[in-house]
Amino acid sequence: MGVEGIGQSVVRKEDKRFITGKGKYTDDIKLQGLTQAHFVRSPHAHARIKSIDTSAAKAMPGVVAVLTGSELVGDKIGNLICGWMVHSKDGSPMKMGAFPAMANETVRWVGQAVAVVIAETKNLARDAAEAVVVDYEELQAVVDVREAVKPGAPQLHPEAANNTIYQWSIGDQSATDAAIAGAAHVVTMDIMNNRLVPNPMEPRSAVAQYDSADDHLTLWTTSQNPHVARLLLSAFYNIAPENKLRVIAPDVGGGFGAKIYVYPEEIVCLWAARKIDRPVKWTADRSEAFLTDAHGRDHVSKAELAFDADHKIIGLRVHTYANFGAYMSLFSSSVPTYLYATLLSGQYNIPNIYCEVDGVYTNTVPVDAYRGAGRPEAAFLIERLMETAARQFGMSPADLRRKNFITQFPHQTPVIMTYDTGDFNASLDAAMKAIDYAGFPARKAASAAKGKLRGIGISCYIEACGIAPSKAVGSLGAGVGLWESAEVRVNPVGTVEVLTGSHSHGQGHETTFAQLISTRLGVGIDTVQIIHGDTDKVQFGMGTYGSRSGAVGMSAILKAVEKVEAKARKIAAHLMEAAEGDIVIEGGEVKVAGTDKKMPWALVALAAYTGHNLPDGMEPGLKEGAFYDPTNFTFPAGSYIAEVEIDPDTGKTTVCNFTAADDFGNLMNPMIVEGQVHGGIAQGIGQALLEGTVYTGDGQLLTASYMDYAMPRADDLPSFDIHHTCTPCPGNPLGIKGCGEAGAIGSPPAIINAITDALGHNHIEMPATPDRVWHAIHSRMAAE
């Protein structure tokens, strides 16, 4: 196909409206009679609510209603659920404490909603919120998982003794123990994965409208998966049956996982809109985003990697405490289990793996999936171990990795996953060549001559995207299927509408999905409209997360367009009196192979709709739908190499070079892929160097603004050097693996491996701030 087909770096169609300020976001929705909601939030990390007095607030000017948690209970609004059942190793189900949309009896994190004020304007709602008097009895709080599991720690939920949600395990414990006991070498590390605040550019927002005549509700919301939101609101939260509830996710300004979930605010806005019979809007300010968007990561692990005398890995044993925060968020249970421990084999042949994960409640913001969701934690752990092992053995880190790479596919790991394909040597070769690995000693010497420390660090990550198939995830406890749906509608003039259950919030679907249609039907991408994010338009879908929209969403579109093509071929064969098998669709024309007979695509479409001359028995119209359920996860993998220079006087780290060589299978739009990798690496470097979420012991979030929480800026990042290797994914028809999270997964270990290489000091926690690096340098100097 020409310049607009798949594989081409087509400029993004959607950018015109985004860069000219014409995007339409939830907060842009304006409705007649719109009211504004402001939430009263707990200032305490743990407290009993003795009373809430709303009388003064209700008397304030412009106040329409002040509602509290007890009224939610009265109206039988359901508590928030966790949609993935995980069982402890003793077989008992996870211990979930009730999570009401507004706290009724106890608050468990600073920022938890206790009441909502609805007023004519935002300012009046904010003013009246000051007048809501909540009488709290403060309780002791706990924020660190290691403290939370100790005897005598403050207890969050009566359901979960010792604050423990589950003690889950995977793998063969006795075989792993035996391998480690008999090993020639064992590398042992304590590894932390820091807590992160997602920070999509657009804060969360919700607008709820009630139509009393039809008893129908509409929700506009910042969601990555509006259909799942509608399902939850209907089936679990008792808002309205699905046929009486429309959920629309219009333009959404980034999600990174934080917009997968239904949050208390959407539930309350819908419930309140019906109660007051007026539309209600809520938009988070940035402080609320820090205090309420589900946070990411926060693991404390102990890991042991065992080798034989020949430096072949023979076993990996891991124990991880995963901090869940104050409540179980929607998919929180799956992140530190099935999305984490199943990837602990990395790119390596590891015959024995055993991992235990303790899920723990603390008085902090609930934690859930954040760009990478479990896979960054696994990649960081195994790649820190490999680098450390190589240093202990005095081996090249590349050689130790190569010695242990999986080279035969498919490969069954001891932790569920079957890697379908890959070429790990190819990506490591490409990255080492691109960064001139061999020239590093000379660059290190040049840095040393300037009084600077230089280090290089490798990370060979693998991850799993397009979580599937539905039957398999169902057997592991998922509450939903993980297929995708699509509908391809050809209009009578030959233009095309694609309805997809995927949702774009920065990924560029309007362009890449149109490229697929362009390739198949030979029409220009400007004649293709991608429709998503509206439950009234798209029948059902699972949304976008886990880099699934290419591998799963586009595969569904392909299935649907293949059905359209089949029907179009039948019509064209009938019209041109040719055999169906001879009909070819290309370049905007429908041709009879081997002849000069042809007709424009638009005329085939028109014929389908006039119905004047169709094959006997054929229904008119040209519109087909498909559901696609993959056969396996996809496994993007690659090698990242970071080179850093450290100022030993200040501890400041500069990332000088960063090379990525990713194997994403076939690329639909290399420019968009590169953009995804850039963003992911920026987030990963942010985690490694800058982003630290800090709580005080009594549960106050110290880093609740951009003044205190350091996001990466352009001047913190080098120009990335991006390369691709390719082993097409055999699990889907387009050979796609997914690229949305790789950058955030592969980059933190590369950066920390480079810093520890520069320092000659093997332990430093993320974020590796100048203060921590300086202390590492000076504690080493003191030791010498």
Place this chain on the structure above:
Amino acid sequence: MIPGQFVYHRPASIAEAVAVLAAHGDEARPLSGGHSLIPMMKLRMATPEHLVDLAGISELKGISQQGQTIVIGAMTTQADLIKSDLLASALPIIRETSLQIADPQIRTKGTIGGNVANGDPGNDMPGLMQCLGATYHLSGASGERTVAARDFYQGAYFTSLDVGEILTSISIPVPPAGHGYAYEKLKRKIGDYATAATAVILTMADGKVATCSIALTNVSSTPLFAEEAAQLCLGTSLDAATLKAAGEAAKSISDPAADGRGTAEYRREMAGVVTARALAKAASRAMKGA
């Protein structure tokens, strides 16, 4: 992030501003660039009933030279300081410092008067003004007075400014032509306050330091005029031992708080590092200029 209600005043003269402030006492706050006050109001940690916006007072703006003194109006923005040819030639350290404050958007609104008068230990201009030996001109209901920058700061957000008084201008003695200067600021990220920062102005004669002035930013509850560190440099060629000694002297008066930028130990150590670096850079500039 919505402030409470307040009455907005926009006086056209210093006299009018002083009168409005006098009329409302503690309940009024003057507003300059607003980058400290407005966020505090949005968080409802500051709740002034009267906000007196100084933006309409033209006599508070501008940069001029009067003999060997540069006078800068309090409402002159950091962007104006960066654009000024006069400052670029006579006081280049002001441009160097301004370029390290926050980011371009904030520098377009942020003013030198607000920066020095607010008493925030994180602000960069107070230390610089101490280094330069600047004088602040204050106006209030009881008249006009001047206070040296080196005497102005009493604690975090606590200055010699009386209730109802506004800072109208700053006068700065012009350092000799060919002087060396440097503002060395260590920060976590663009837009952040200093982990530690040091301002240096010095002159060299025959390869030796003839005059030297040093002040430190954000390593105590106030800016610090580092007199002893400066004394140690006089008559030396700023050899490694002198730089180390001056750094140690700067550290010895520093008393930083532990915060997101680092531990107190680290931040004190950095006061020494940026002082030594600022001295070395200033000396190298003075030598080039000579």
